[in-house]
Amino acid sequence: QVQLVESGGGSVQAGGSLRLSCVASGSTISNNCMGWFRQLPGKERERVATINPDGVTTIAGSVKGRLTISRDNAKNTLDLQMNSLKLEDTAIYYCAAGRDRWCYSSAKFFTYWGQGTQVTVSS
Secondary structure (H helix, E strand, O other), rough: OOOOEEEEEEEEEOOHHHHHHEEEEEEOOOOOEEEEEEEOOOOOOEEEEEEEEOOEEEEOOOOOOEEEEEEEEEOOEEEEEEOOOOOOEEEEEEEEEOOOOOOOOOOOEEEEOOEEEEEEEEE
């Protein structure tokens, strides 16, 4: 069983930066696809970025060039560097671990989830 805990959310003005972190415990995640998702009230959880065990990343088009996902398999951690934030980036951000090494865009392929961290971007 994997437990995921996010940190680093908060409020920032448009154009600012935040760094989200996720620490996994209970089991190693070095062999799993990891991802960041976000969700607005009443909307489905959408993929922001995923990274496989070899470090290959997939970034959603809406955030490409502004958000960077990275992982440290030795430390069992996952990060999301968020730059040039926009109002529409406001959401709850979730860290997730996939069932295996293969990354998919749908949240249904991710087995373990953190509790979420709020990111609010204001003008």
